[in-house]
Amino acid sequence: MDDEISNVIAWRQPAALDLRLLMATSKCVTNLERAGDEAWKIATRSRKTDEACAATAMQIAELRNSGEMALT
Known part of the structure; x- marks a missing residue:
């Protein structure tokens, strides 16, 4: 995508907007x-x-925190 944007800038010389x-x-x-x-x-x-089927309460809490951080 960055290459395409660079091509548009180089070839079309876009206006400010x-x-x-x-x-x-x-x-x-x-x-x-x-x-x-x-x-x-x-x-x-x-x-x-x-x-692993060994999800401890700590791992579950950590996953929940990770999910909440991802949402924000």
Whole structure:
């Protein structure tokens, strides 16, 4: 996505309004990628806990906290 944004900037020379939109889109892509990485970590950890069938109260509380942080 960043490469495409760079191409638009280089080839089309957008006006100020369009340039602001492109920069905002670039920042959104970065934030979405970060959120996806965190969701992957939470899902992986949840799967490991489920497979072990040994979820202690501490692990469950930790997973709940992770989920709440992901929501915020």
